[in-house]
Amino acid sequence: MCLNETLLTLKLNPKESMSVCKDLRQNRNCRYFSNLLKKKGELDSAISLDPELFNKPIDAEELISFCRDKSFCPYFLSKFLLKDVKVIICNYQWIFNPDIKNVFLQLIDQELNDCILILDECHNVIDIATEVNSDRLTPYLLRLCLKDLEMYRAPNIMQEFTSLILDLLNDKKLNSNLGEEELDPTKYLKYIIEKLNFRDLNEFKNLIQDIQEFSVAIHEEKLANGQISRDYLGSLSDFWTKWLKTFNLDNYFYCFNNIERKGRKSISVEIVALDPREIVIPILKSVYTSLSLSGTVNPYIYNNLMGLNESGKSYRGIITDSPFQKKNIKVVITEGVDTKRENRTPFMFKKMIGKINEVLSCTPANVGIFCASYQILRGLFTNGISNIAKSNNKKLLMEEPGLSSSQNNAMIEEFKALASNGGAVLLGVCGGRNSEGEDYPGDYMNSVVIAGFPYHLPSPRVEAKIKYYDKVFKKQGWNFAYLYPAIQRANQASGRPIRKITDKGAIIFMDSRFKTKYKWISEWLREELEIIPDKPQALIQNLGKFWS
Template sequence: MKTVGEKVQKERLKRNKMPRSHIYRIATFLENWFKVHGNEGYCYIFEKTKTKKDEDTLKLEILSLDPRPITTQVLDYVFGAVHMSGTLEPLNAYSDMIGTKNPAYKVFPSPFSPMNIKGIVTKGVTTKGTHRNEEMYKKITLKALDIIHSVPANVGIFCSSYEVLDGLLNSGIALMSDKPVFVERRNMDSRENDMLVSDFKFHSGKKGAVLLGVMGGRNAEGGDYPGNEMNTVIIVGVPYARPSPRIEAQIDYYQKVFLGKGKYYGYYLPAHRKLSQAAGRAHRLLSDKALIVFLDERVANKFVSKDIPKWIRECLEFIPDSEEMLKEKVKTFFGIHR
């Protein structure tokens, strides 16, 4: 199969076409399957999923549960390596998972002026499953709108899932916003998404706009929004994954490898990292002045907040469930910079 696939690729190249070959991909997949068969660091999943056209289909995949076989191919053969990011904390967990030996840790103070960062966690709202209902979505939507209407330029709203995103839309956030709302959708191709983000950024020079997306998505982790391209980030929920065979496999594997840390490393920490990545989208340049609002009271819990980067953690303020106080905090922060 692989030989036939390679012939197809060569023929396509001769015709100046992309060297795609479905036969080659299937052959490579089966080859990898046999290579890792019996290895506890991998699991095999057969699940229902959706196509780009939102049609039901089935998917067979091999899931790697451990990055160390890849990372140690580099780390074991260098004298030293520097790993640097604003979202690596907790550093010991990061070190465990990528397989560094004899690591030295250093956390540097934030280069941002304290006047340019404000973090708020508001009580009274959460996307926790037992509280997730129409009334809660309306309450979250109204708080988000209070923020949107109080800030001078672009706002990014990153939700814990598409279900939560749809809950905000169904509660009328796009209809009631005084700024145009650009919505990230499931199965958007890269070209569609690039156009969406470009249109959103264009409004930074006007009265501002809202980008509504999800944590863990390309706009919450891969995009940069300096200056007024995003001067407020609203985080809705904590992106804990739904229970699934892949999540259970990851937890079970880490439980064996890291002795009792399975659920923390395999379930909680990935969600906290996604939350941190999204929260940092608006602070890209030293001159950036941006507000970060967490609309989920669970972030006030030390179990969550301890995993948020120190530069955000140091500026966090926890406020009660008060519309007036939230609006006042937002207006006061931006009033400093007018």
């Protein structure tokens, strides 16, 4: 929600964006904010800017359009409006990100204990709460830190420390395989202290404190000179401050993460929070009351991972009846398909494509195919799924890693437009923006295929979470950290065609492993579940009647 050209050209995280925004405003270098402030000073409330528009609910697009016409800042106009409203719809970050939450509460002039918190699509909060409580360092950030340290003539020890971490990361990138490598935070810290010739941990703590103070001094000097200040050194000191606070705790995991994007390797050292309750429980304790809503969440696991019974408030779980008519929902599990890694052969992919062909031949308009992973997506593509789509007079549109938001939006718009012209096939992945963040009512998606069981690839991070959850949740680590996230991705993808009461949709779970885990499938789907035998034409016979 920013129109400032300078800020838009910078690729910043939320914390950095807020810092640069503050600098631009303090130096009067943001005309959008200055215009808004001047106009607001002439009025009793922000609503008076356009009473007809602001005395009713409006979405972000309307607000941004209004502000673009008036050269106002949409971000701060939305904040000024907050004091005059009773219901606020916002991103999870506004409540669960500590840096953003405190600013947000100041703007609305409220305390959390005066707020009723409604968490829609609440299953997402678990990941959000761990993400905002995690941190990472990259060579890119360290190089920018070195630049500031050199430019402002920092003490040699600060430059030596930053160069040491940068060299360690670069060496790890060159000499490690792709993926995560767990590291011992105590040994790593001890190694750094020895390399810096420090006597003990206190000397290292003092260094981090000095870097923090130096970053504040640089920030103030840049501000005084009318410059934009990006607080790289503050991010560096924040990372190591968190390390020092958490390295003896078992609810954090530490690793190098070596990945490849667009043919280039990149590495980071990461502090990974494992327990969402650390962020969630203080918020649930503070709010007046909270209501969590989801069509797919498992109440038992959600209660445990969110710490609802530890929030100091009474907890009640309610499972409501499905509002959808049974005659409009077809849910099947296909036998004969197993996408375990050792089974991902051309034979298995061609077998899946044969069954997908039966689904396409029965479905009047659009079909979504959400794969357990990009590996399965590529397997279907290389084994001829495009030919099957073409033979059914449906265009294949394929999700790819690295697609920009605008490119993806254009693809989804084309997919929906083709619904009225024989239909199309959307090939994507579970857990992605198209399988969770997009709705396809009516003919925009008649049938959806969940191709494979969407387990995450085993990794040190996942293993650490399983081990930790085993400890705190009575040996239920595998269910909580591995099975539940997988079935949650499948449940989310399976609900894409059924968005309105009048919608009619077929959901096909194409992996026999769903049979043994059927109790984890959302109840509104489980009630309609059928098992389709591994026989030619079996899907056609079943789905044909449904769509006839």
